[in-house]
Amino acid sequence: MNRLTTVLSTLRERRKKALALFLTAGYPAADSTPGLVLSLAAAGADIIEIGMPFSDPLADGPVIQQSSATAIGNGVTITGILDGIRKIRESSTVPLVLMGYINPILSYGSDRFFRDAASSGADGVILPELTLEESVRFKTEIDRNGLSQILLVAPTTPSERITAIDAASGGFLYCVSTTGVTGSAGKGTPEDFLFRVKACAKKNPALVGFGISTAAEARHAALLSDGVIIGSALIRRLSEGEPVASISGWVRSIREALPAT
Amino acid sequence: MTGEEREAVLSWPDRRGYFGPYGGQFVPETLVPALRELESLYESLRNDASFQGEYHRLLTDYAGRPTPLTFAARLTAHFGKGRVYLKREDLCHTGAHKINNTVGQILLAMRSGKTRIIAETGAGQHGVATATVAAKMGLDCCVYMGEEDVARQRLNVRRMEMLGATVVTVRTGSRTLKDATSEAIRDWVSNVKDTFYIIGSVVGPHPYPLMVRDFQSVIGRETSAQVLEAEGKAPEYLLACVGGGSNAIGLFHPFLGSSAIMTGVEAAGEGLDTGRHAATLTRGRPGVLHGSLSYLLQDANGQVQLAHSISAGLDYPGVGPEHSALKDSGRVRYVSVTDSEALEAARLLSRLEGIIPALETAHALAYLKTMMMETRDDDVVVVSLSGRGDKDMETYSTHSE
Numbered sequence: 207m208n209r210l211t212t213v214l215s216t217l218r219e220r221r222k223k224a225l226a227l228f229l230t231a232g233y234p235a236a237d238s239t240p241g242l243v244l245s246l247a248a249a250g251a252d253i254i255e256i257g258m259p260f261s262d263p264l265a266d267g268p269v270i271q272q273s274s275a276t277a278i279g280n281g282v283t284i285t286g287i288l289d290g291i292r293k294i295r296e297s298s299t300v301p302l303v304l305m306g307y308i309n310p311i312l313s314y315g316s317d318r319f320f321r322d323a324a325s326s327g328a329d330g331v332i333l334p335e336l337t338l339e340e341s342v343r344f345k346t347e348i349d350r351n352g353l354s355q356i357l358l359v360a361p362t363t364p365s366e367r368i369t370a371i372d373a374a375s376g377g378f379l380y381c382v383s384t385t386g387v388t389g390s391a392g393k394g395t396p397e398d399f400l401f402r403v404k405a406c407a408k409k410n411p412a413l414v415g416f417g418i419s420t421a422a423e424a425r426h427a428a429l430l431s432d433g434v435i436i437g438s439a440l441i442r443r444l445s446e447g448e449p450v451a452s453i454s455g456w457v458r459s460i461r462e463a464l465p466a467t
Numbered sequence: 468m469t470g471e472e473r474e475a476v477l478s479w480p481d482r483r484g485y486f487g488p489y490g491g492q493f494v495p496e497t498l499v500p501a502l503r504e505l506e507s508l509y510e511s512l513r514n515d516a517s518f519q520g521e522y523h524r525l526l527t528d529y530a531g532r533p534t535p536l537t538f539a540a541r542l543t544a545h546f547g548k549g550r551v552y553l554k555r556e557d558l559c560h561t562g563a564h565k566i567n568n569t570v571g572q573i574l575l576a577m578r579s580g581k582t583r584i585i586a587e588t589g590a591g592q593h594g595v596a597t598a599t600v601a602a603k604m605g606l607d608c609c610v611y612m613g614e615e616d617v618a619r620q621r622l623n624v625r626r627m628e629m630l631g632a633t634v635v636t637v638r639t640g641s642r643t644l645k646d647a648t649s650e651a652i653r654d655w656v657s658n659v660k661d662t663f664y665i666i667g668s669v670v671g672p673h674p675y676p677l678m679v680r681d682f683q684s685v686i687g688r689e690t691s692a693q694v695l696e697a698e699g700k701a702p703e704y705l706l707a708c709v710g711g712g713s714n715a716i717g718l719f720h721p722f723l724g725s726s727a728i729m730t731g732v733e734a735a736g737e738g739l740d741t742g743r744h745a746a747t748l749t750r751g752r753p754g755v756l757h758g759s760l761s762y763l764l765q766d767a768n769g770q771v772q773l774a775h776s777i778s779a780g781l782d783y784p785g786v787g788p789e790h791s792a793l794k795d796s797g798r799v800r801y802v803s804v805t806d807s808e809a810l811e812a813a814r815l816l817s818r819l820e821g822i823i824p825a826l827e828t829a830h831a832l833a834y835l836k837t838m839m840m841e842t843r844d845d846d847v848v849v850v851s852l853s854g855r856g857d858k859d860m861e862t863y864s865t866h867s868e
């Protein structure tokens with residue numbers, strides 16, 4: 207058990223839905239991330255995903271493309287991101303999941319990356335370009351270091367494949383709610399997809415992400431799943447310069463909108 | 468290479484789309500089912516007589532194949548040795564080899580039942596070739612093109628528009644082929660249900676590098692028969708420019724089992740040491756971009772570096788996975804020439820042979836002056852004349868001395 211799996215099972219026992227928030231590391235400023243993580247956790251986030259910026263984020267919409275470019279311009283590197291995690295761990299046990307494109311990890315050295323991620327205090331990884339088939343190549347290293355490898359399913363994923371991906375996934379199952387890039391607006395979460403996930407994925411809690419931006423959307427998605435992930439909507443608020451106190455208020459309102467299980 | 472190594476090279480890719488360690492499928496889950504469908508569709512048609520018949524009929528009746536193999540008498544005299552031939556892909560309909568591939572992929576699109584076509588383009592040749600076949604088949608077509616390329620290849624933008632395609636100007640990142648490709652992939656992720664993505668080179672996730680290679684291999688097969696007819700033997704040297712690498716693999720692949728010496732020419736831009744170049748195989752290291760593992764121009768942190776070339780079609784920090792494997796195996800050698808060497812070669816070919824080549828092609832031609840130093844008197848050299856230079860007239864005139 208790591209912090210992630212512990213928190214998820216506690217939530218289940220308490221019949222609560224999970225709220226995960228995504229931040230781009232090093233955004234808006236190079237050293238913003240540790241402070242933001244602590245504030246968001248205090249406001250009610252159960253899990254924080256820390257996005258490791260990449261120059262060519264091809265599964266992301268304009269908001270995260272922009273935050274990634276700014277973060278790279280701020281000089282963010284994997285080494286810096288892991289230092290930030292160590293800093294968070296001085297005062298918080300909130301589960302931290304590293305999310306990113308594969309190339310910077312290959313460049314850092316994948317074995318070294320999983321080892322350093324775990325020792326700095328990360329609990330899991332989400333690598334959206336790694337398909338079920340490609341994820342096998344890192345499984346041993348990820349397991350050895352006690353990290354959860356969180357895999358994704360999408361509305362286009364056939365039912366048997368959902369079962370196979372769930373079986374290979376650790377921590378939770380990431381349900382991509384729309385056929386599109388991150389931040390795709392207003393298509394709503396297809397209910398038939400989440401019904402299929404519920405029927406096919408029995409091993410992990412299912413969390414829904416991509417394109418959820420309001421408390422109402424979060425509530426709707428959570429009714430059909432074990433929790434929600436919010437990314438672009440948070441990054442957009444940061445990009446507009448909204449004060450952290452106000453963002454925390456928004457996070458609390460989402461937390462309160464989530465139904466009990 | 469040992470016989471065993473040669474066998475391995477000829478068997479690529481494996482079932483998971485790997486050429487040695489390169490290739491694969493690095494894509495968001497949303498696209499995986501579409502790629503699976505495409506794999507099985509292509510698998511079922513690859514050796515299907517009616518599909519191949521239809522493909523070759525279109526190449527003949529519509530695209531203008533076979534293309535001639537032209538003996539370059541004055542160019543040969545200029546070097547004073549060897550026998551230089553030009554494989555005339557510039558004479559294909561739309562002016563470059565790109566149509567060989569789009570004809571094949573549009574037939575796959577028709578069979579897949581998808582109604583909307585998307586493509587990325589750098590020089591605009593692939594965009595034009597895609598818009599052309601989409602018009603012929605009556606399908607909607609949307610082409611992504613970087614802002615810098617829209618400016619430097621304006622003629623091709625007008626052509627795509629006249630053919631009824633929508634050209635989307637990409638203003639993110641490098642504003643060239645790399646970001647046009649990223650935007651096309653984002654479109655595909657968002658519209659995968661009704662959209663077929665026609666990739667323009669031997670790049671992207673499996674099965675694209677395989678399909679595009681197969682569709683372009685007509686270049687090498689024709690060359691083999693034509694050289695045999697003209698010279699009574701196989702060519703000793705093959706030479707082609709490498710952007711993503713489709714015209715090069717098309718020429719090379721049928722000869723991989725032969726003893727021909729093959730050279731791929733990348734763009735050295737303003738010079739390899741200026742940092743402003745697109746010499747991926749020469750200066751890159753393995754990494755993942757746009758769905759496959761291959762050599763990649765990247766910085767110490769694994770961020771993709773901006774490429775630079777005067778030629779929009781070579782201005783790309785990645786390269787096809789099969790070329791990465793061919794480089795490591797030593798079967799093909801990869802070199803680079805600068806912007807100014809390419810411009811000089813374009814002028815030389817125009818004056819000596821009456822053919823104005825595309826800037827991409829000019830890179831292959833520019834390496835002749837180095838390569839001809841090693842050839843023997845009767846060695847046959849075939850250059851892939853991948854495209855014609857109409858689209859580059861503005862660049863040629865601004866750089867004329």
Ligand SMILES: Cc1ncc(COP(=O)(O)O)c(C=O)c1O
Pocket residue numbers: 563564589590591592593667668669708709710711712713714715779780781825827828853854855
């Ligand atoms: C005439 C011509 N040659 C070569 C290329 C480079 O592509 P590839 O390396 O895939 O042949 C292009 C690309 O736009 C082109 O237009």
